[in-house]
Amino acid sequence: MIQGPDLPTWAAVIVGLLLLTGAATTLIGTLGLLQLKSFYERVHAPTLGTTLGAALILAASMVSFSVLQSRPVIHEILIGVFVTLTTPVTLMLLARAAIYRDRSEGASRVPTDGPRRTPRA
Amino acid sequence: MSTLFLALVITASQILLGLSMLCAAYRMARGPRAQDRVLGLDALYLGAMLLLVTYGIQTGRSLYFEAALAIGLLGFAGTVALAKFLMRGEVIE
Numbered sequence: 529m530i531q532g533p534d535l536p537t538w539a540a541v542i543v544g545l546l547l548l549t550g551a552a553t554t555l556i557g558t559l560g561l562l563q564l565k566s567f568y569e570r571v572h573a574p575t576l577g578t579t580l581g582a583a584l585i586l587a588a589s590m591v592s593f594s595v596l597q598s599r600p601v602i603h604e605i606l607i608g609v610f611v612t613l614t615t616p617v618t619l620m621l622l623a624r625a626a627i628y629r630d631r632s633e634g635a636s637r638v639p640t641d642g643p644r645r646t647p648r649a
Numbered sequence: 650m651s652t653l654f655l656a657l658v659i660t661a662s663q664i665l666l667g668l669s670m671l672c673a674a675y676r677m678a679r680g681p682r683a684q685d686r687v688l689g690l691d692a693l694y695l696g697a698m699l700l701l702v703t704y705g706i707q708t709g710r711s712l713y714f715e716a717a718l719a720i721g722l723l724g725f726a727g728t729v730a731l732a733k734f735l736m737r738g739e740v741i742e
Contacts, residue, residue: 530659531656531707532652532654532655532656532657533706533707535651535652535655536651537650537651540651540654540655543655543706544654544655544659547658547662548661548662548665551662551665551666551669551699551703552662552665554699555668555669557692558669558672558673558676558692558696559672561672561673561688561692562672562676567684567685567688570685571688574688574695577669577692577695577696578695582695585702586702588706592709593706593709596709603714604702607714607717607718607721610718610721610722611698611721614721614725617725618725618728619688619691621736622684622687622688622691622731622732624736625684625733625735626682626684626735628736629682629683629684
């Protein structure tokens with residue numbers, strides 16, 4: 529049996545829109561994880577879910593709880609801040625590890641460094 | 650009326666999040682190399698966290714929020730540890 533919170537209509541529309549768009553965005557991100565060809569392209573895909581998808585779903589949760597308890601409930605911001613801060617760190621560490629592994633094996637299609645500036649003597 | 654609408658929408662978004670977790674699990678099981686598997690695990694725990702938030706909206710309890718927060722904290726530590734392991738071959742140097 530499916531159930532849902534007892535919200536007024538305007539809040540139900542807002543929460544439903546935010547939830548559906550957030551879930552669809554997350555799904556699009558992980559579909560990119562399936563579809564893209566190389567690891568260095570794939571590492572970008574799930575960030576769609578960690579930024580926009582998470583933000584929309586957490587906003588839906590904030591609206592729903594605020595209307596239900598008729599006071600502002602914003603503790604979901606904790607999850608949002610935490611996820612947004614940690615995702616770049618983890619994915620950069622992972623990409624550096626992948627570059628290190630590929631270079632040590634002498635793989636062919638490894639991203640190169642950018643143009644390196646020589647320090648002035 | 651609005652409760653039924655919201656229940657249907659919440660169930661639909663839970664199905665979408667479940668599909669995204671399936672995609673991530675496929676990448677984790679089939680990833681050609683270890684870094685692809687770690688990336689799949691990262692996307693998988695993110696999907697689980699968002700799914701818990703939608704359960705929290707559905708039931709109106711704050712229990713699920715705390716579980717989602719714990720997943721967010723521990724998943725970060727797990728991915729960083731796995732990336733360090735891929736880089737150096739050991740987690741703590």
